[in-house]
Amino acid sequence: MSENIENCTHDCSSCGADCPSRQDPESLIEPQNALSNVKKVIGVVSGKGGVGKSLVTSMLATTLRRRECSVGILDADITGPSIPKCFGLKGRATADENGMYPIITKTGIKVMSINLLLEEETAPVVWRGPVIAGAIKQFWTDVVWGDVDYMFVDMPPGTGDVPLTVFQSLPLAGIIIVASPQELVGMIVSKAVEMAKLMEVPVLGLVENMSYFKCPDCGKEIKLFGESHIDEVAAKYGLKVMGKLPIDPTLASACDRGIIELFGGDWLEGAADAIEEQG
Numbered sequence: 001m002s003e004n005i006e007n008c009t010h011d012c013s014s015c016g017a018d019c020p021s022r023q024d025p026e027s028l029i030e031p032q033n034a035l036s037n038v039k040k041v042i043g044v045v046s047g048k049g050g051v052g053k054s055l056v057t058s059m060l061a062t063t064l065r066r067r068e069c070s071v072g073i074l075d076a077d078i079t080g081p082s083i084p085k086c087f088g089l090k091g092r093a094t095a096d097e098n099g100m101y102p103i104i105t106k107t108g109i110k111v112m113s114i115n116l117l118l119e120e121e122t123a124p125v126v127w128r129g130p131v132i133a134g135a136i137k138q139f140w141t142d143v144v145w146g147d148v149d150y151m152f153v154d155m156p157p158g159t160g161d162v163p164l165t166v167f168q169s170l171p172l173a174g175i176i177i178v179a180s181p182q183e184l185v186g187m188i189v190s191k192a193v194e195m196a197k198l199m200e201v202p203v204l205g206l207v208e209n210m211s212y213f214k215c216p217d218c219g220k221e222i223k224l225f226g227e228s229h230i231d232e233v234a235a236k237y238g239l240k241v242m243g244k245l246p247i248d249p250t251l252a253s254a255c256d257r258g259i260i261e262l263f264g265g266d267w268l269e270g271a272a273d274a275i276e277e278q279g
């Protein structure tokens, strides 16, 4: 027993002291690398693939980086990693006895993704769930992240085994749910909200992607997928609407060309304010 904090052995299973560093013995949260000091971890989730989760993750990271914050992206979408492409990252991550080192983007965002470790970036990752889960945990425990104010985790889509690993292993301060207008009318967003509730992780807010298309000739906003339901859904669950992104071909092209850090537009400034206000 080490009830005296001065004699702390950091083994909470054999100590009853109610000290500030007490760890829940049932917690599966993994420790970060000894050389990492990540202050806030935010998961970016979506109910299904292809709704723009990686694009929103990249844009949120860029927006906070523009505010001089130290930012990292942990690409937990192991079977569909899109982050290196959005930032035009091609190099291979290096490692030494301290761990693996993230690749740094042009504006200084630290990124770790399976595509930065594979010999061939086009090689498919054909791994079973537990192996994928192990890789995600290693991106947290074995990567030397250094000082990071905000780490965004591009989560695997859905509510299955792999997203569950992220919820259980990483100390998420909250999640941001990205949805297209169609998901907002169905049950997909509700499932993501319920999962977060179950895992006791707060939902920081909702981002609606592909909300509208602005006609380049007359400037009219055309709701390609019908009227938005994001405000109703947000009210139903008591959530904040963090932003609405249009369908913009220049965004798709910026991703394809690896220059997402150059995007224009202030659609996610409100989301960045909300993240910064949380501390």
Ligand SMILES: Nc1ncnc2c1ncn2[C@@H]1O[C@H](COP(=O)(O)OP(=O)(O)OP(=O)(O)O)[C@@H](O)[C@H]1O
Pocket: 046, 048, 049, 050, 051, 052, 053, 054, 055, 056, 077, 080, 081, 082, 156, 157, 209, 210, 245, 246, 247, 248, 249, 250, 251, 252, 253, 255, 256
């Ligand atoms: N608002 C938008 N305007 C234009 N193109 C977009 C927009 N949002 C996403 N896209 C494009 O749609 C494609 C899918 O986006 P993205 O990879 O971000 O989705 P995702 O939800 O992360 O998908 P997955 O989980 O399957 O990786 C990309 O080519 C991206 O550039």
